[in-house]
Amino acid sequence: MLLLTASYVFYGWWDYRFLSLIAISTLADYFIGLAMVKKRFIKRRKILLLTSTFINLGMLGIFKYYNFFIESWMQAGDSLGFNMHFETLQIILPVGISFYSFQTLSYTIDIYRKKIKPTSNLIEFAAFVSFFPQLVAGPIERASNLLPQFGRERKFDFEFAKSGVNLIIWGLFQKMVIADNCATFVNNIFENYQSHNSLTLALGSIYFAFQIYGDFAGYSNIAIGTARLFGFSLMRNFNYPYFSRDLAEFWRRWHISLSTWFRDYLYIPLGGSRGTRSQKIRNVYIIFLVSGLWHGANWTFLVWGAIHATFFIPLMIAKTNRKNIDHVAEKSFFPGLTESLQMLSTFFIVCCAWVFFRCPSISDSIGYFHSFFQNFSLSPEYLSIGRYSTELLLLLSVFVLIEWTSRTQEQPITGNQKFLKTSLALLMITMFGVFSDHSNFIYFQF
Structure with a gap:
């Protein structure tokens, strides 16, 4: 009650x-x-x-x-x-x-x-x-x-509660330090895409990729951590998705609760991967288009879903969509050349699709790509104009390194250096998060 x-x-x-x-x-x-x-x-x-x-x-x-x-x-x-x-x-x-x-x-x-x-x-x-x-x-x-x-009697579990606090801290770091700082640059670049060159527009899509990841994964971690303080266990929603080697693996790691919901209650009832090739392709397009429409009432979300479906289908036809189910570079620190190229190509596709997700209309999305080729230049104009833009790239590099070293764990604040990691996260939340331009959680609108 x-x-x-x-x-x-x-x-x-x-x-x-x-x-x-x-x-x-x-x-x-x-x-x-x-x-x-x-x-x-x-x-x-x-x-x-x-x-x-x-x-x-x-x-x-x-x-x-x-x-x-x-x-x-x-x-x-x-x-x-x-x-x-x-x-x-x-x-x-x-x-x-x-x-x-x-x-x-x-x-x-x-x-x-x-x-x-x-x-x-x-x-x-x-x-x-x-x-x-x-x-x-x-x-x-x-x-x-x-x-x-x-319906169960719950007794306070100190270790379980501590893991919840660590998830909350990491979620605040993702939201306040990564997502909110990226949002300032994303808003400026996407609202003025006509006047920016190629490198700036590429940075805009990358910044948004980290903004929406930090924003949504941050909320999920805060929610899961808060539930643990009350003795409840919620399912994991993100599993380091930007280290995926193909789009099938990406969707096993991104918004897991939604992707598994559509799999169990829509994709499998439609026939899933059974039936003829045309039926399989139909099912994939349906699930991704519905997923896009779930995110919002806009044609841009449908295009976003269609892009993911288009690159997922070759994996399904070749029966390689279940190939990468382990952790990347599981037995070594550095990934091999093949895995590196796979991760970069997957991240590239995801970032291109994010442009449609972020832009308010199809025409703006097309205009964004048009400006990329029309104003083709790799001069670092935005890095010299935008305040703290170089520092943001350094911050994102540190964030990627932290996640990479923790990719086999539930969340980074764990292990023998938990106290040090917690202290550094709280310090960065205070330095970069408290005084950043705060924005509402993106997924509140969905």
């Missing part, structure tokens, strides 16, 4: 009106879950599952996608000579709606599949849906992992 109350106060502090959405989703899936067990006939169970899907995706569709589809429909009509006009909704996107909608939807799906049994405790289920550390930006938890933890 304490956690449920705290979670509702936490979310309601932003806008209490949207608490009704969480309450509706909670009550609907709670009673649907109980009713589904009582129904023996598969048809009735399907009707209940469709009801849960309609409620959760319906709320998500109205608040997140209604205006996007209406405006796209009107633009398509105008291009064909039809003067169509539909009313759009003047609404605010509720923070975290994409996260808790998927979390509660997976509960009813797992009950339908008979993987879990429904809970009869409404307080525990409501606390599971609204658990405040991961409510607004994940990880997207499964009921099979998180829900039973609310």
Whole structure:
């Protein structure tokens, strides 16, 4: 009850009106879950599952996608000579709606599949849906992992709590030191891309790659660490994704809770890697396009998803998408030439796709690449103009080195030098983070 109350106060502090959405989703899936067990006939169970899907995706569709589809429909009509006009909704996107909608939807799906049994405790289920550390930006938890933890007696574990504090500190470092400092340069470069040369635009995409990674992985680590202080174990959401050797490995390491959600509840039901080659390609495009649309109601996210699908498909056809499942350079400090080229090429593709993710429109994304070739120059103009830009590159190099030396561990603040690492992280948070230009977590908008 304490956690449920705290979670509702936490979310309601932003806008209490949207608490009704969480309450509706909670009550609907709670009673649907109980009713589904009582129904023996598969048809009735399907009707209940469709009801849960309609409620959760319906709320998500109205608040997140209604205006996007209406405006796209009107633009398509105008291009064909039809003067169509539909009313759009003047609404605010509720923070975290994409996260808790998927979390509660997976509960009813797992009950339908008979993987879990429904809970009869409404307080525990409501606390599971609204658990405040991961409510607004994940990880997207499964009921099979998180829900039973609310029914157990928890005793304070000092070592478990210490690991949580270390995750919080590392998450603050990622967010305040890396992401927020990169954001200042990213905003300037992307807003004035027409006047910058090639090297500056390349730096802009690299800076954004580290901004969104530090921002989202930072939040995830803070959420996981905070949950551990209460005795809860949340799933890992990031596993050093920029050391991936291909895009398949990247998606096993990036936003793990979402990629596994789409794998289990969309990709495999569609047929996954079974069937004909055309069916496999179709399934890959569907899952990546839906993943792009999940991130936002904009054509840029669909293009971002399509880019990842296009480079993932050759790996699937060649059956090499499960090739790199171990850690890179696992038995040595330095990677080999082949692994180095693989990591660089994968990072290059990811950075190019991030341009579409970051730009507000398709035309701006194309304009960004057009300026790269039109103003082709590798002169370090931005490094001499931008304040602290050279220092930022040095900071990112240190960050990459820290992550590289910790790539086989859950997080860098561990091992024999935990005290030294913690002290240095807190020092850098104080020096570079407290006085940086703070920005909201990027994934709050999704």
